Amino acid sequence: MGIDYSYEIFVPAQNVARALSELAELAPRTGRRSQTTVTLPGGDQVVLPFTSKFKSGPVDCSTSSTLDLDTTIMFGVDDDTMRELSGIHEWERDERGRVAIGYIYLTVRFASWLHPDYASLDFTAAVTDMSLAFERSASIREVFTDLTAASGGVCCVLDTEKDTLQICWLNGEPVQETVPRSRLRELPATWPAQDR
Numbered sequence: 541m542g543i544d545y546s547y548e549i550f551v552p553a554q555n556v557a558r559a560l561s562e563l564a565e566l567a568p569r570t571g572r573r574s575q576t577t578v579t580l581p582g583g584d585q586v587v588l589p590f591t592s593k594f595k596s597g598p599v600d601c602s603t604s605s606t607l608d609l610d611t612t613i614m615f616g617v618d619d620d621t622m623r624e625l626s627g628i629h630e631w632e633r634d635e636r637g638r639v640a641i642g643y644i645y646l647t648v649r650f651a652s653w654l655h656p657d658y659a660s661l662d663f664t665a666a667v668t669d670m671s672l673a674f675e676r677s678a679s680i681r682e683v684f685t686d687l688t689a690a691s692g693g694v695c696c697v698l699d700t701e702k703d704t705l706q707i708c709w710l711n712g713e714p715v716q717e718t719v720p721r722s723r724l725r726e727l728p729a730t731w732p733a734q735d736r
Contacts, residue, residue, distance in 0.1 A: 544664050544701065545671035545672075545674040545699060546663055546698075547662075548660055548663070548696070548697050549660065549661045550693060550696075551658065551659055551661065551694070553651065557580055557584045558691055560588060562687055563611065563687060564590075566613045568612055570634070575596055576591060578607060579600045580602070581603070581650050590612070592608055592609050604650070605649065607647070607650075608645070609645075611643065611645070612644070614636075615641055615683055617638070617679065621676040643666045644664065645666060647661075647662045654724065655728040661691075674700075675700050685708050689712075693709065695709060696708045705718070705719055705723075705724055707727075711731065
């Protein structure tokens with residue numbers, strides 16, 4: 541059994557379609573791409589270049605509380621961790637020097653466990669090497685904090701399966717703060733109120 545580190549992004553619930561569209565922009569542009577049309581709560585639809593439970597095709601989440609996706613995301617090779625990994629795996633780079641890493645499993649919770657007016661996007665590494673890269677790579681952290689910002693997110697945390705969490709983004713600012721896991725429950729009090 542390996543380790544399963546994850547980045548979790550919290551966005552206003554009405555921003556889920558925006559967050560998924562921003563995520564789609566991080567998918568590889570070459571090769572065969574799966575197309576999955578997702579119907580979100582409220583009826584909005586978004587077409588994504590990912591699979592859901594390893595299948596393409598329509599996914600109706602209009603009455604669901606979660607959405608599961610199997611993603612492949614492009615990351616820069618801008619730090620020692622990513623350079624080492626790309627050498628081991630001999631990943632092909634795109635025209636911007638990025639490499640595709642997948643699968644990264646995404647669970648979208650349309651009402652997060654922290655606050656019902658916010659959704660969460662929980663990206664979990666598939667293997668131990670990837671988990672360690674999640675923890676060590678500034679390039680990977682930047683992709684997730686940039687995605688948080690582009691999605692109008694309020695918080696991004698890295699969970700390394702310890703008694704602490706790393707806060708990477710909070711209320712419009714990148715941060716690097718390690719806090720007790722219990723502190724996460726206090727953060728929604730600092731988030732803007734959402735109109736339902």
